[in-house]
Amino acid sequence: MSHTAMPAGRQPLSARPERAELQLISARRGRRLFAAATIFLFAVLLLQVLDATGVTAIGLVSWRPLLFAYIIWAAALCTAQILIRGEDGQRAAFVLPAVLFTVAMVVFPTVFGLYIAFTDWNLSAAAGRRFNGLDNLRTLFADVYFWNALLNMVYYVAAVLVQYAIAFGLALLLNAEIRARKFFRVAFLLPLMLSPVAVSWMIGKSLMEYRFGPAATLARHLGWDNPAFFSTPWLARTSIMAMDAWVSIPFMMILLLAGLQALPAEVKEAAKVDGASGWQSFKEITFPLMLPVSMTVVILRIIFQLKLADIVINVTAGGPGGATDTVSSFIFREYRDRSNVGYGTMLAEFYLVVIIIFVALILKGASRWMQRSN
Amino acid sequence: MASTPYASAGDEDRTGLWSRRPRFMTWSLLIYAALILWAFISLFPIYWTITTSFKTAVNVTQGHLIPFVDFTPDWKGWRSLGLSPDTISAPSTVRDEFVRRFLNSIVASAGASFLAVIIGSLAAYGLSRFSYKFLWMRNKDISFFFLSQLILPPVVLAMPFLVLYKHLMLLDTLIGLILVYTLMVLPIVIWIMRDQFDTIPLELEQAALVDGCSIWGAFLRIVLPIALPGMVAAFILSVILCWNEYFFAALLTSSNAKTLPVMVASQTGSQGINWWSMAAIATAAIMPLVLVGIFLERYIVKGLTAGAVK
Numbered sequence: 110m111s112h113t114a115m116p117a118g119r120q121p122l123s124a125r126p127e128r129a130e131l132q133l134i135s136a137r138r139g140r141r142l143f144a145a146a147t148i149f150l151f152a153v154l155l156l157q158v159l160d161a162t163g164v165t166a167i168g169l170v171s172w173r174p175l176l177f178a179y180i181i182w183a184a185a186l187c188t189a190q191i192l193i194r195g196e197d198g199q200r201a202a203f204v205l206p207a208v209l210f211t212v213a214m215v216v217f218p219t220v221f222g223l224y225i226a227f228t229d230w231n232l233s234a235a236a237g238r239r240f241n242g243l244d245n246l247r248t249l250f251a252d253v254y255f256w257n258a259l260l261n262m263v264y265y266v267a268a269v270l271v272q273y274a275i276a277f278g279l280a281l282l283l284n285a286e287i288r289a290r291k292f293f294r295v296a297f298l299l300p301l302m303l304s305p306v307a308v309s310w311m312i313g314k315s316l317m318e319y320r321f322g323p324a325a326t327l328a329r330h331l332g333w334d335n336p337a338f339f340s341t342p343w344l345a346r347t348s349i350m351a352m353d354a355w356v357s358i359p360f361m362m363i364l365l366l367a368g369l370q371a372l373p374a375e376v377k378e379a380a381k382v383d384g385a386s387g388w389q390s391f392k393e394i395t396f397p398l399m400l401p402v403s404m405t406v407v408i409l410r411i412i413f414q415l416k417l418a419d420i421v422i423n424v425t426a427g428g429p430g431g432a433t434d435t436v437s438s439f440i441f442r443e444y445r446d447r448s449n450v451g452y453g454t455m456l457a458e459f460y461l462v463v464i465i466i467f468v469a470l471i472l473k474g475a476s477r478w479m480q481r482s483n
Numbered sequence: 484m485a486s487t488p489y490a491s492a493g494d495e496d497r498t499g500l501w502s503r504r505p506r507f508m509t510w511s512l513l514i515y516a517a518l519i520l521w522a523f524i525s526l527f528p529i530y531w532t533i534t535t536s537f538k539t540a541v542n543v544t545q546g547h548l549i550p551f552v553d554f555t556p557d558w559k560g561w562r563s564l565g566l567s568p569d570t571i572s573a574p575s576t577v578r579d580e581f582v583r584r585f586l587n588s589i590v591a592s593a594g595a596s597f598l599a600v601i602i603g604s605l606a607a608y609g610l611s612r613f614s615y616k617f618l619w620m621r622n623k624d625i626s627f628f629f630l631s632q633l634i635l636p637p638v639v640l641a642m643p644f645l646v647l648y649k650h651l652m653l654l655d656t657l658i659g660l661i662l663v664y665t666l667m668v669l670p671i672v673i674w675i676m677r678d679q680f681d682t683i684p685l686e687l688e689q690a691a692l693v694d695g696c697s698i699w700g701a702f703l704r705i706v707l708p709i710a711l712p713g714m715v716a717a718f719i720l721s722v723i724l725c726w727n728e729y730f731f732a733a734l735l736t737s738s739n740a741k742t743l744p745v746m747v748a749s750q751t752g753s754q755g756i757n758w759w760s761m762a763a764i765a766t767a768a769i770m771p772l773v774l775v776g777i778f779l780e781r782y783i784v785k786g787l788t789a790g791a792v793k
Contacts (some may be wrong), residue, residue, distance in 0.1 A: 110545060169654040199698045203609030204625065206602045207669065214666045215632060218643035282518055287511075295780050296522040299529065302772040302783075304727035306744040307765045311532045315758060321544050323531060355524070360787065367788035416636045419729045423748050437730070439636045444734065450642055457638040459517055 139192025146185030560759030603672030679713030
């Protein structure tokens with residue numbers, strides 16, 4: 110894939126002829142190696158396709174040989190780069206493995222996914238894959254539950270701002286002159302380490318349990334007669350948001366704290382000398398200085414929030430009536446409970462397009478805003 | 484919130500300050516109250532899970548909270564896992580299952596993190612030191628290509644991977660899981676490591692190159708040892724992310740390569756679960772990471788803040 114763009118070893122001949130000679134020989138070797146590996150890759154591909162379509166019967170059990178052929182090809186490509194282009198090739202060999210890996214792991218599945226998205230394919234149905242054009246897209250536009258899940262994502266993303274406010278407060282607290290800072294920092298960080306699945310049980314299914322969960326008991330003591338945290342749509346959504354906040358606030362807090370600690374000390378000193386009150390110095394000095402960090406943190410969190418699924422899948426499974434559904438958890442159930450592969454993939458690809466547009470807009474808006482405020 | 488320059492002076496001054504400035508004292512009281520409140524919020528669910536794994540049915544329903552004071556700890560939850568002192572030596576299918584899931588989780592997360600740190604560090608070093616040109620893409624675009632993988636939601640890749648893995652016979656194998664997890668953490672590793680390499684002065688490698696090292700030799704012998712703490716941070720962060728991963732594990736594994744989160748989730752799904760055994764499983768699942776959090780906090784913070792805060 111990448112060999113077309115890299116100029117083939119046309120390096121200026123160096124002053125010492127024997128070295129140039131050597132370079133030429135090794136370049137020839139590199140080209141030969143690469144050509145052989147490419148031919149091998151295509152030969153395996155051809156064999157596999159022939160075998161899969163039933164033209165020949167070598168009896169290949171799986172497509173694994175192609176995988177090995179790709180690995181050999183990738184190794185040959187790296188070696189050939191070094192042989193052909195010398196030092197430049199050695200430099201290229203640093204970044205090539207990651208590029209080849211990512212391309213193989215992402216590009217192929219996304220393209221293949223696009224194909225699945227336009228088929229009618231249900232794993233539990235007897236009929237196999239069948240191309241059905243834009244039918245999936247039409248179903249998608251008429252699917253109330255999908256749009257409902259997308260609307261929920263708006264709420265969940267909006268909740269990031271609340272998380273940000275709390276996280277900023279905590280970061281300020283940790284940045285104050287306190288004792289046992291290390292203890293508090295570790296304690297605040299711990300929720301981040303826990304798996305969302307365990308958190309689903311720990312908080313969603315036991316702490317908030319209706320009959321004898323401590324959170325429900327506490328709510329009863331505070332005068333709430335019927336603390337069913339997942340009964341009404343808004344209540345359930347808020348509970349999920351609270352759980353998600355519990356897990357993800359530490360992430361924002363740590364980044365904001367690092368930002369606070371990196372602030373130049375003179376700035377704060379200057380504010381004190383001017384006699385600014387705590388709130389004033391925060392509003393006029395700390396907060397504006399923290400804007401770049403805040404931007405990074407909020408954008409990162411929004412990107413992660415768009416993938417929110419584990420907690421919803423395990424606590425409410427989208428209920429009640431789809432009120433807590435995220436797009437990811439909705440598609441997850443489409444796959445696992447209804448085995449509706451074609452339609453589920455269309456939903457996922459559509460969601461990907463929505464995400465890309467949304468994130469691109471945010472990034473653009475953020476950079477423009479930062480420029481204006483500077 | 485020391486609002487006077489004297490705050491950091493000796494003890495005598497400080498006591499004087501406390502009595503003279505009641506406003507300062509209320510401030511610090513408020514700060515400590517807020518800190519303790521949030522520490523309680525952060526720690527109580529963990530405390531609750533651990534203690535519940537030592538409760539019996541009665542203790543759970545009556546909402547007892549403090550061991551030895553209002554309930555007597557019991558090994559019931561751990562016995563159902565085969566991990567209590569009296570069952571630890573007897574054969575137990577539940578324990579075997581649990582240990583297998585646990586080992587799967589370790590292999591998958593450590594393997595993926597290892598792979599990601601290796602190829603991620605190489606790429607990050609290249610991107611930090613050399614300037615590439617590939618078609619229209621320059622360093623900035625290549626970095627963006629890697630980072631943009633962060634945006635990709637797992638659902639987009641899930642189905643194609645399921646089909647792909649079926650044909651490659653990688654379904655329900657740890658290798659398959661490791662490959663997916665590597666893909667998942669690679670952008671983060673590259674981000675952290677590029678930041679690390681940017682902070683290492685160029686002169687060190689230049690000296691090595693002058694001494695006759697090759698580019699790779701300079702990287703392996705000079706740069707790598709200096710960047711090791713950053714690599715450890717990236718590794719730990721990757722392990723945490725992989726250990727907690729549920730989505731791919733739930734879809735791509737069934738019996739053989741199932742990981743701990745999938746086991747926990749499958750237990751919560753079944754009706755009439757025992758709280759004590761659920762709590763024991765949850766405790767066992769979160770304990771390694773709680774310990775990592777307590778003892779390796781420095782590295783986690785380092786990994787999280789690399790690149791994001793300048």
